[in-house]
Amino acid sequence: MDAGFLRSNEWRREWIASLTRAVNEGIVENEEWVSGKVGFSLHGVPLEFEVTVPATPVKPQRMLPVFQQLANTFAVGAEEVVASEGQPVSCRAGCGACCRQPVPITETEVYHIAELVEGFDEPRRSEVKRRFKAAADHFNSTGWYDRFADHVRRSSNLSLEEGFPEGVRLVREYFAAGVACPFLENESCSIHPDRPVSCREYLVTSPAENCSDLSPTNIARVEFPLKPSKALQKLGSMGDFDEIGFPVLSRALELAERFPEHFDLKPGPEWLKDFFDEALKDEKPTAERSESASDHA
Ligand code: SF4
Numbered sequence: 001m002d003a004g005f006l007r008s009n010e011w012r013r014e015w016i017a018s019l020t021r022a023v024n025e026g027i028v029e030n031e032e033w034v035s036g037k038v039g040f041s042l043h044g045v046p047l048e049f050e051v052t053v054p055a056t057p058v059k060p061q062r063m064l065p066v067f068q069q070l071a072n073t074f075a076v077g078a079e080e081v082v083a084s085e086g087q088p089v090s091c092r093a094g095c096g097a098c099c100r101q102p103v104p105i106t107e108t109e110v111y112h113i114a115e116l117v118e119g120f121d122e123p124r125r126s127e128v129k130r131r132f133k134a135a136a137d138h139f140n141s142t143g144w145y146d147r148f149a150d151h152v153r154r155s156s157n158l159s160l161e162e163g164f165p166e167g168v169r170l171v172r173e174y175f176a177a178g179v180a181c182p183f184l185e186n187e188s189c190s191i192h193p194d195r196p197v198s199c200r201e202y203l204v205t206s207p208a209e210n211c212s213d214l215s216p217t218n219i220a221r222v223e224f225p226l227k228p229s230k231a232l233q234k235l236g237s238m239g240d241f242d243e244i245g246f247p248v249l250s251r252a253l254e255l256a257e258r259f260p261e262h263f264d265l266k267p268g269p270e271w272l273k274d275f276f277d278e279a280l281k282d283e284k285p286t287a288e289r290s291e292s293a294s295d296h297a
Pocket residue numbers: 096098099100103181182183184185188189190191192195196199
């Protein structure tokens with residue numbers, strides 16, 4: 001993905017529109033709001049946009065719609081770029097092959113997913129909880145979660161090349177078990193607007209049938225210039241999950257119960273600053289922000 005993607009006016013318009021939609025469509029709760037401009041440089045390309053976030057202190061879950069929309073916009077832009085290069089994305093509704101992989105989620109999303117499931121009507125709530133329990137029981141009984149946590153811990157002392165083969169082996173073992181994500185129904189995502197950010201970032205250009213074999217050379221993934229999921233991994237981290245590496249979607253309910261949530265409360269602009277500080281920490285430090293209060297309540 002080159003910087004041309006970031007310079008495209010169409011992409012910028014879509015990005016701004018998507019952030020506005022997050023508020024206008026009411027997917028961000030109706031609280032006191034603050035609007036402001038965020039400006040930064042990504043791969044040397046200056047970007048500026050307006051965003052509206054809660055003015056009052058909130059948990060990071062309340063900020064998720066903003067970050068989900070950001071991920072959507074990057075996905076739309078990335079799809080356009082690879083299509084223009086003759087390599088269209090092959091992911092289609094009704095293909096849930098990747099939904100049998102260990103899907104990495106963030107601490108914030110663990111609690112968001114737990115809240116989401118609690119909000120389902122019966123009998124759906126009980127059925128989805130049953131699927132979560134079956135999946136978590138399976139991977140706890142095979143020791144996969146523990147071996148994965150060990151791998152993540154050991155990998156921090158290894159080079160990427162050294163840690164990669166074991167990571168691939170573990171992912172293939174998980175996939176081979178054929179345990180579908182508890183939200184997969186008729187090979188489609190039943191929580192599409194609420195799906196984790198890493199699901200939004202998983203796009204492939206290789207033939208869909210290749211996704212049934214997870215060898216690293218078999219699958220061509222679309223690269224993103226900035227991955228909101230990476231920044232979200234650190235956002236508001238409580239430190240409770242250090243022992244498990246990072247959360248995998250199939251154990252979200254188990255983790256939410258085992259580690260009662262105690263996130264800090266912060267105003268939206270502070271969460272936004274934390275997010276962009278993390279997202280851009282490998283970029284040249286040219287981030288600037290200006291904020292102006294406006295009440296949308
Ligand atoms: S949340 Fe949806 S897209 Fe993500 S793995 Fe589950 S079914 Fe697939």
